[in-house]
Amino acid sequence: MERYDIVLTTDRCMMSNHHGKEFIGFMATGPAIGLPEKLWMWIACPKMKVDSIGRPWQAPYGLRKIEAKLVDEGFKAAIIDPDYLHLHLKHAKVLLLSHHDYFALGPPSSEWWFITRKEPVNRKSFIALMEKPEIREAKKRGLKIIAGGPAAWQWLWNEDLWAKWGVDTVFDGEGERLVVDLVERALNNEPLPKYIYAGPRDTPGLDELSVIKGASVNGLVEVMRGCPRGCKFCSVTLRPLRMIPLEFIEKEIIVNVKNGVDAGILHSEDVLLYGADGVKPRPEPLFKLHEVALRHYKGLAWSHASLAAIVYAERNYKLVSRLTDYIYSHANQDYLGVEVGIETGSVRLAKIIMPAKAAPYSAEQWPEIVEEAFQIMHDNRIVPAATLILGLPEENEDDVYATLELLDRLKHYRSLIVPMFFVPMGYLKNKDWFKDIHVTRAHIEVMVACLKHSLKWAYDIMNSFYMKGPQYVLARALLKLFLLYVKWKTRDLEKLIASRFGVQLSSRDEQSHLQRSHGTPQPLPA
Numbered sequence: 001m002e003r004y005d006i007v008l009t010t011d012r013c014m015m016s017n018h019h020g021k022e023f024i025g026f027m028a029t030g031p032a033i034g035l036p037e038k039l040w041m042w043i044a045c046p047k048m049k050v051d052s053i054g055r056p057w058q059a060p061y062g063l064r065k066i067e068a069k070l071v072d073e074g075f076k077a078a079i080i081d082p083d084y085l086h087l088h089l090k091h092a093k094v095l096l097l098s099h100h101d102y103f104a105l106g107p108p109s110s111e112w113w114f115i116t117r118k119e120p121v122n123r124k125s126f127i128a129l130m131e132k133p134e135i136r137e138a139k140k141r142g143l144k145i146i147a148g149g150p151a152a153w154q155w156l157w158n159e160d161l162w163a164k165w166g167v168d169t170v171f172d173g174e175g176e177r178l179v180v181d182l183v184e185r186a187l188n189n190e191p192l193p194k195y196i197y198a199g200p201r202d203t204p205g206l207d208e209l210s211v212i213k214g215a216s217v218n219g220l221v222e223v224m225r226g227c228p229r230g231c232k233f234c235s236v237t238l239r240p241l242r243m244i245p246l247e248f249i250e251k252e253i254i255v256n257v258k259n260g261v262d263a264g265i266l267h268s269e270d271v272l273l274y275g276a277d278g279v280k281p282r283p284e285p286l287f288k289l290h291e292v293a294l295r296h297y298k299g300l301a302w303s304h305a306s307l308a309a310i311v312y313a314e315r316n317y318k319l320v321s322r323l324t325d326y327i328y329s330h331a332n333q334d335y336l337g338v339e340v341g342i343e344t345g346s347v348r349l350a351k352i353i354m355p356a357k358a359a360p361y362s363a364e365q366w367p368e369i370v371e372e373a374f375q376i377m378h379d380n381r382i383v384p385a386a387t388l389i390l391g392l393p394e395e396n397e398d399d400v401y402a403t404l405e406l407l408d409r410l411k412h413y414r415s416l417i418v419p420m421f422f423v424p425m426g427y428l429k430n431k432d433w434f435k436d437i438h439v440t441r442a443h444i445e446v447m448v449a450c451l452k453h454s455l456k457w458a459y460d461i462m463n464s465f466y467m468k469g470p471q472y473v474l475a476r477a478l479l480k481l482f483l484l485y486v487k488w489k490t491r492d493l494e495k496l497i498a499s500r501f502g503v504q505l506s507s508r509d510e511q512s513h514l515q516r517s518h519g520t521p522q523p524l525p526a
Contacts, residue, residue, distance in 0.1 A: 012125050016047065030109070048081055092138070102151045155170040273309055279309065336383070346402040348402075378414050419446055
């Protein structure tokens with residue numbers, strides 16, 4: 001068996017392709033509800049197919065990028081499925097970890113946790129990984145453990161587990177430029193820094209990126225890094241904007257297809273800004289991007305798009321209609337999935353927290369931009385998973401009711417809308433979070449409205465588009481059973497959420513809010 005000096009891994013919630021349906025993976029951010037946990041995990045995070053020594057068929061894209069960089073630099077490194085670590089940690093000298101939500105402190109995990117008072121399965125899954133005896137034994141033999149990825153910041157709120165598991169370094173930020181030196185120091189048993197923050201000066205240039213060596217989960221390939229909009233709650237906007245060349249993108253798509261992944265996701269914070277003039281989408285680079293993708297892929301999705309870009313593209317070029325017509329005529333699909341950010345329905349709050357979110361339009365037009373974008377997506381069979389943020393700094397009751405009014409305007413448009421509590425990231429990373437949120441009746445009304453909206457449209461989405469084919473019969477049936485259970489529970493949802501937070505529901509003007517003071521996120525109830 002081939003031996004590796006460097007092993008990269010993550011837990012089962014991440015090392016899965018979620019039955020080829022990315023949205024299903026979000027079930028791992030909550031606790032098992034209405035179903036046994038093993039069945040819940042099978043729906044959300046089925047085990048990945050692996051080769052004889054545990055190298056997974058597909059792996060998270062971030063891990064693939066670091067693996068590729070290390071291999072290109074001459075290291076013996078490989079991604080290993082968590083169930084096969086015992087075959088490799090007897091010889092490996094460095095273990096690299098990555099995760100999108102190590103301790104369920106990010107959205108939407110924290111919302112599920114607050115409301116249900118049950119520990120999300122992604123946190124339980126990661127803790128189970130770190131408690132594996134093969135990791136403990138390898139650590140005693142001198143294994144160096146380095147944790148990174150999008151949720152690296154969560155280790156700062158879990159220093160007891162950081163120490164308990166012997167994590168040597170936490171790496172926060174884009175890794176390609178600094179990871180080689182860090183791994184060399186670990187292999188040479190040199191002292192390692194406890195924490196590294198890779199700021200804008202440390203972000204890699206395009207010439208420092210490596211083409212992935214194996215398939216990424218659900219064929220995801222990156223087309224752009226960074227975002228020009230400058231929203232204060234987002235960490236991505238702190239990174240410089242870089243467009244990945246089409247030739248590079250095509251090479252990674254070909255890697256996926258050669259490994260049997262024939263559908264993919266174009267990944268960017270805003271796919272419609274690929275080759276854009278600032279924040280104004282341009283038809284030519286977008287069509288070239290989709291031509292390259294559909295030269296190889298049989299199916300396609302966008303990871304994220306901004307609502308303002310959707311409106312601008314359609315108003316000026318009918319570009320959303322033209323792109324979706326092109327996709328549906330060249331791919332084996334009749335809908336397109338994407339994540340979008342509403343964040344707030346308040347013009348006042350939008351001007352403070354995300355003044356460029358509506359650009360090239362004004363922040364005063366934000367509610368109208370949101371509604372128009374949702375209508376455009378509905379008309380073109382684009383299914384958005386949208387986010388709202390509750391508890392933003394400087395939020396007041398009128399802001400929350402403005403969001404509630406916007407939700408009412410969106411009820412006719414096919415979509416899933418998820419409310420999230422503010423997490424301090426980006427320019428607001430030094431703000432306090434959970435202890436600053438005073439849950440009010442307005443917050444509860446927004447949460448209930450979002451759930452009822454999403455339940456209504458979830459049935460339509462499943463009946464019209466999602467999980468067709470005999471291979472999905474069992475998973476589809478279980479998901480419908482789950483939706484029925486949630487619908488049944490929503491009869492008393494408003495009272496349930498209010499009781500969780502101690503909010504009186506007798507009057508819209510009720511001022512007796514729960515003054516929550518969780519302190520740091522660590523004491524959240526399990």
